Amino acid sequence: MTHRLTLHNLHIQAGTRTLVQGVDLTVASGELVALIGASGAGKSLTGRALVGMVPFEPGVVDGTVTWTRPDAPDITVSPGPHRTRALAQLRGKGVAWIPQDARAALVPVDTVHRQVRAALRHAGRPHTPAHCAAELSAVGFADPTTVLRQYPHTLSGGMARRVQVALALALGAAFLMADEPTTGLDRPVQARLLQTLAAIRDRGTGILLITHDLHLVRRHTDRLIVLDQGKVVASGPPSVLDHHPHPAVARLRGEP
Amino acid sequence: MTGARWSVAVLVAVLLARVWSAIGGYDVVADVDPSRMGLPPGTAHWLGTDALGRDTLSRLIRATDAFVLPGIGAASLAVLLGGLAGTLAGWLGGLPERAIAATAGLPATAPRFVLVLLLATIFEPSAAVLAIGCGLAFVPQASAEVRARVAALRRRSFVQASLLHGLSVPQVLGRHILWTGCRHILARLALQAAGFFVVVETSLAYLGDLGVQEPLPSWGNMVASGLVDSRLHLVARLAPAVSLWLVLAAIAQLDAHLARSEAEGP
Amino acid sequence: MTSRLVSAFIAHLLTRGAALVAAVVVLLVLLRAAPGDAVDLITTDPTLRARLAASWHLDAPLPIAVGQALSGSWGTSWTVRPGRPVADLLTEAARTSIPLLLGAFLVTLVPGSLLGSRRRRTIRPWPRASVVPVFLLGWGLIIGLNELTFAAIQAGHIARPAWFSLPDTPSAVRYTLAVAVLAVGSGNLHAFSDGVATRLAEHRQSAAIQALTARGMPTRFVLWRLLIPDLALLTAERAAFLFGGLVVLERVFAMPGLGGLFFEACVQRDQPVVLASGVVAAAGVVGARLLADSVRLATDPRLRDAP
Numbered sequence: 001m002t003h004r005l006t007l008h009n010l011h012i013q014a015g016t017r018t019l020v021q022g023v024d025l026t027v028a029s030g031e032l033v034a035l036i037g038a039s040g041a042g043k044s045l046t047g048r049a050l051v052g053m054v055p056f057e058p059g060v061v062d063g064t065v066t067w068t069r070p071d072a073p074d075i076t077v078s079p080g081p082h083r084t085r086a087l088a089q090l091r092g093k094g095v096a097w098i099p100q101d102a103r104a105a106l107v108p109v110d111t112v113h114r115q116v117r118a119a120l121r122h123a124g125r126p127h128t129p130a131h132c133a134a135e136l137s138a139v140g141f142a143d144p145t146t147v148l149r150q151y152p153h154t155l156s157g158g159m160a161r162r163v164q165v166a167l168a169l170a171l172g173a174a175f176l177m178a179d180e181p182t183t184g185l186d187r188p189v190q191a192r193l194l195q196t197l198a199a200i201r202d203r204g205t206g207i208l209l210i211t212h213d214l215h216l217v218r219r220h221t222d223r224l225i226v227l228d229q230g231k232v233v234a235s236g237p238p239s240v241l242d243h244h245p246h247p248a249v250a251r252l253r254g255e256p
Numbered sequence: 257m258t259g260a261r262w263s264v265a266v267l268v269a270v271l272l273a274r275v276w277s278a279i280g281g282y283d284v285v286a287d288v289d290p291s292r293m294g295l296p297p298g299t300a301h302w303l304g305t306d307a308l309g310r311d312t313l314s315r316l317i318r319a320t321d322a323f324v325l326p327g328i329g330a331a332s333l334a335v336l337l338g339g340l341a342g343t344l345a346g347w348l349g350g351l352p353e354r355a356i357a358a359t360a361g362l363p364a365t366a367p368r369f370v371l372v373l374l375l376a377t378i379f380e381p382s383a384a385v386l387a388i389g390c391g392l393a394f395v396p397q398a399s400a401e402v403r404a405r406v407a408a409l410r411r412r413s414f415v416q417a418s419l420l421h422g423l424s425v426p427q428v429l430g431r432h433i434l435w436t437g438c439r440h441i442l443a444r445l446a447l448q449a450a451g452f453f454v455v456v457e458t459s460l461a462y463l464g465d466l467g468v469q470e471p472l473p474s475w476g477n478m479v480a481s482g483l484v485d486s487r488l489h490l491v492a493r494l495a496p497a498v499s500l501w502l503v504l505a506a507i508a509q510l511d512a513h514l515a516r517s518e519a520e521g522p
Numbered sequence: 523m524t525s526r527l528v529s530a531f532i533a534h535l536l537t538r539g540a541a542l543v544a545a546v547v548v549l550l551v552l553l554r555a556a557p558g559d560a561v562d563l564i565t566t567d568p569t570l571r572a573r574l575a576a577s578w579h580l581d582a583p584l585p586i587a588v589g590q591a592l593s594g595s596w597g598t599s600w601t602v603r604p605g606r607p608v609a610d611l612l613t614e615a616a617r618t619s620i621p622l623l624l625g626a627f628l629v630t631l632v633p634g635s636l637l638g639s640r641r642r643r644t645i646r647p648w649p650r651a652s653v654v655p656v657f658l659l660g661w662g663l664i665i666g667l668n669e670l671t672f673a674a675i676q677a678g679h680i681a682r683p684a685w686f687s688l689p690d691t692p693s694a695v696r697y698t699l700a701v702a703v704l705a706v707g708s709g710n711l712h713a714f715s716d717g718v719a720t721r722l723a724e725h726r727q728s729a730a731i732q733a734l735t736a737r738g739m740p741t742r743f744v745l746w747r748l749l750i751p752d753l754a755l756l757t758a759e760r761a762a763f764l765f766g767g768l769v770v771l772e773r774v775f776a777m778p779g780l781g782g783l784f785f786e787a788c789v790q791r792d793q794p795v796v797l798a799s800g801v802v803a804a805a806g807v808v809g810a811r812l813l814a815d816s817v818r819l820a821t822d823p824r825l826r827d828a829p
Contacts, residue, residue, distance in 0.1 A: 051736045051737075052736075053732065053735070053736045088738060090738075091735075091736060091737055091738030092737040092738035092739060093738065096737055097733065097736040097737060099729060099732070099733050099736070101729055104728075104729040104730065105729040105730055105732070105733035106730060106733075107730045107734070107744055107748075108730065108748075108822070108823070108824060109747055109748060109751075109821060109822055109823060110744075110747075118739065119737075119739070122738075122739050122740075151823040151824070153823065153824045164733075167737075168737070171737060171739075358541070358544075361541070362541070362544055362545055362548060364762070364807075365541050365542060365544075365545040365804045365807055365808055366545060366762070366800065366803055366804045366807060367761075367762040367763070367764075367765035367766040367803055367806075367807060368762060368763070368766050369765075369766030369767070369769055369770070370765065370766060370769065370784070370799075370800065370803045373769065373784070373785070373788050374549065374552075374788075374796065374800050375552075376788065377787075377788040377791060377796050378552050378553055378556045379556060451653075455655045458655070458657070458658075459655060459656070459657045459770050462657045462661070462774075463657070463770065463773050463774075463785070465789045466788065466789060476657070479657075479658065479661055480661075482665075483661060483664065483665065493665070497658060497661070497662065500655075500658060501653070501654060501658065504653040504654070504655070505653050507653075508653045
């Protein structure tokens with residue numbers, strides 16, 4: 001069951017400034033694609049544009065997001081009259097966004113259990129306590145019942161991020177989009193999180209990973225797309241970066 | 257901003273009326289003339305006359321005696337006492353902060369109007385006591401707002417830098433903290449305290465017994481006498497109500513304007 | 523987790539309780555420090571004075587007086603209803619006032635929240651319209667109703683109704699009008715709708731709501747649940763305004779409630795009733811705050827762990 005998510009010719013403007021220009025990318029089921037660039041390169045914005053969450057005007061002035069599904073018609077989000085309806089179908093079911101500040105993005109007054117259950121119920125899936133615990137186990141929690149009882153403010157950064165991944169999976173989305181998932185985590189925790197994401201990729205979900213840390217993702221990614229100042233400057237398997245001449249890629253490698 | 261300018265104009269008009277009342281020589285007793293009762297607005301009496309033939313406009317102006325100076329007194333008390341308490345609490349921190357905050361917060365345990373009435377009963381329902389009561393009623397809020405701002409600004413680097421450069425604590429407090437950070441909220445609290453005094457004074461005058469008594473006019477007792485006396489012209493009955501509403505609306509408008517300009521920043 | 527909730531609640535209870543006790547102490551100190559002797563207002567006969575002073579516990583030491591004030595032994599009224607126990611007077615008056623207060627609270631909570639939750643704030647003259655004090659609103663209402671009814675009678679549209687002037691209006695109508703006047707005149711309706719609008723806008727911008735929207739999940743119920751602690755806080759802040767407005771309201775509408783009783787006692791210098799009313803008012807404010815604290819503790823888990 002192969003899904004495909006295609007972004008074509010994305011153009012984002014804030015007022016008169018162009019922030020993202022002509023960006024194309026593709027993710028397929030069972031692929032882990034990394035969107036890499038320095039801070040301010042436009043990668044978070046691109047991710048936001050995929051789910052229609054660009055917060056300023058005029059925002060996305062051009063660009064099409066297409067979700068190709070095996071046994072249902074394509075969903076296409078483009079500027080125009082049908083955008084809202086298409087977005088409603090894409091969000092959560094096609095693409096589940098995992099925001100950067102994981103803990104702040106959890107509802108502060110609800111337990112983890114309540115939030116997981118809400119996600120399962122929204123997706124029309126069984127939401128008994130056992131199912132909620134299973135969702136948490138699937139992202140690597142050793143003791144899901146304790147975590148279910150917690151409120152977001154008592155979770156550590158790494159735990160909150162895992163809960164966000166669990167919520168995204170609970171929605172049954174075809175694609176996960178993780179925005180800087182390793183920021184603020186210790187190295188071992190980062191590595192474990194990436195292993196979890198890789199395992200999710202192996203189970204068939206497509207993952208778009210937005211990050212600035214090149215070395216961390218080399219091991220698990222299938223393809224990389226490098227963004228610099230809002231434009232794609234390189235793309236391909238990880239090896240394509242090793243001797244790439246573009247200065248932005250060199251900077252990412254750690255060279256001055 | 258037209259809203260703020262309109263409000264300032266109204267308040268300036270009130271202050272001018274107070275000055276006019278002091279120098280105009282209007283005699284509340286001598287003005288009684290039953291032959292002129294209930295006249296409609298005209299050249300001699302711009303707002304008509306009341307049931308005893310007294311000129312409504314003159315009484316409106318004289319009524320400002322009841323609330324302008326005491327209102328300013330209440331506002332000053334709230335700002336000075338609350339500002340002092342808040343500054344000390346915010347600057348010193350620790351136990352002194354908690355102690356000052358608890359003491360300054362005491363008047364807030366009673367409803368404001370009840371507090372003022374309690375003081376008026378214990379001592380006397382004079383303008384001074386009412387003003388002190390209204391001022392005290394706003395001390396908790398003033399102290400809390402100033403304390404929060406002072407405590408937040410105390411830790412900022414530009415304050416620390418100024419102290420290291422040799423500026424004394426009062427200078428730093430005065431220029432950087434109180435003027436830059438607190439002047440909006442203090443102005444707003446002064447307005448609110450004065451507005452509250454106006455409401456208290458007019459309410460008590462309306463209800464009788466504890467407020468301004470005849471023959472002295474207050475917008476409150478003028479409103480009350482216009483209640484069922486249909487011998488008065490409509491303008492004479494509505495004039496004190498409209499004046500009161502205008503003043504309160506001006507204060508509220510200025511308050512909102514100051515809140516907006518603080519939020520928008522320099 | 524429940525024990526954290528309980529200990530946080532007890533901490534709030536103690537803090538609020540201490541504030542109430544401090545307020546009562548200050549009140550008693552002021553009463554005793556006031557110029558002149560309270561009894562002199564009643565009589566100057568020396569033997570009668572001594573008897574009254576003894577029966578009214580005027581010379582009891584301060585701690586005992588504080589204890590009496592807080593526990594409800596307020597003695598008997600001097601002048602408002604001479605000889606009747608103050609506690610009885612207050613209980614009777616409460617029967618009128620409590621429905622008014624509850625009604626005004628509901629009017630501010632429900633319509634206030636609904637008004638504040640409308641996305642487009644089209645009521646722009648609202649701040650100016652809301653500054654009308656209670657007495658002026660009541661006055662306007664009375665005049666308006668009377669003038670309109672009078673005009674209608676004059677024009678021959680209706681016969682003179684039995685309840686022509688407001689103080690004689692039948693109870694249900696009068697109560698409804700009184701509740702409306704209290705809710706608006708105390709500034710609470712405006713404060714609530716403004717507060718709800720501001721907090722709602724903040725919550726809508728929060729990361730949690732944005733995340734839910736990005737996942738296509740519904741946000742309305744979460745928004746209202748996030749708003750509950752804010753509503754509790756607003757209620758506590760505005761309770762004092764409601765009580766203050768009640769005093770004027772009951773006089774204007776001639777209703778025999780706690781506010782009217784307090785005002786009457788102030789005019790006649792009836793010290794036991796004044797003291798008791800002051801204590802009850804402060805207890806009401808403190809009680810409202812404590813109730814709001816409890817609601818917030820119950821609905822916002824972050825508050826239970828903070829110092």
